[in-house]
Amino acid sequence: MTIFSFSSPSKLAIKLLAASIFSLAFFASSLQAEEQDTFEGFNRSMFYFNDTLDHYALRPVAVVYTNVMPNPLERGIANIFSNLDEISNVVNDLLQGKFKQAGHDGGRFLINSTIGVGGLFDVAERAGISKSDGEDFGQTLAVWGVGEGPYLMLPLIGPSTLRDAPSKYIDSFTNPLSYSDDVRLRNSARGLDLLTTRVELLSVDQIATGDRYLFVRDVYLQRNRYLVNDGVIEDDFGDFDEY
Secondary structure, eight states: OOSOOOOOOOHHHHHHHHHHHHHHHHHHHHOSOTTSOTTHHHHHHHHHHHHHHIIIIIHHHHHHHHHHSOHHHHHHHHHHHHHHHHHHHHHHHHHTTOHHHHHHHHHHHHHHHHTTTTTTSOHHHHTTOOOOOOOOHHHHHHHTTOOOOSEEEETTTEEEETTHHHHHHHHHTTOGGGGOSOHHHHHHHHHHHHHHHHHHTGGGTTTOOSOHHHHHHHHHHHHHHHHHTTTOOOOSSOOGGGO
């Protein structure tokens, strides 16, 4: 997620973007060393830039926000942005052929957008419709057979891969905030979304030990592959049925 604003795309811009996306995506699929951090020098520089910015700006604001904001209101605001994410989930569910999952995620969005007052309350969760792990266009490309490509640390955005980096822009088109004509409102909402995400990560700060760059990289890649495989973990221990 980024705090930059996007205007409504023209048809020509979408075509040019799509051509660029798939050129990058299929180039990524031809790379063999998916496990290797090919651009480690660049990635470390971007990581330290992001980490410094986070340390002196974003994290202090997140700490003040979570200390000052009443817990019910804090959860409600986070719920609103989480509810908007269901739109992207449904679109990518359909693109991946996960029609049952699309109905599940779409049901959550409809219930929380209406009974839940625009997502302020997670009524669907109380009704037994729990939130899924989520889908994005990067996972869609993976389902379509596009390789992960090398790891990338993007300035201001954070960890990604060559496959997932352009996909973040594609997913922005499913966010209603992208089509607001009020630039100030759009950027303020995205800034608040970023802040709520940072608040959720405060508990992780104490877990990261040693080389923080390696910790963030490994956790991101493992989590990303977990989501692509829908939680199915592949092992290298062979077939235990033989024993």
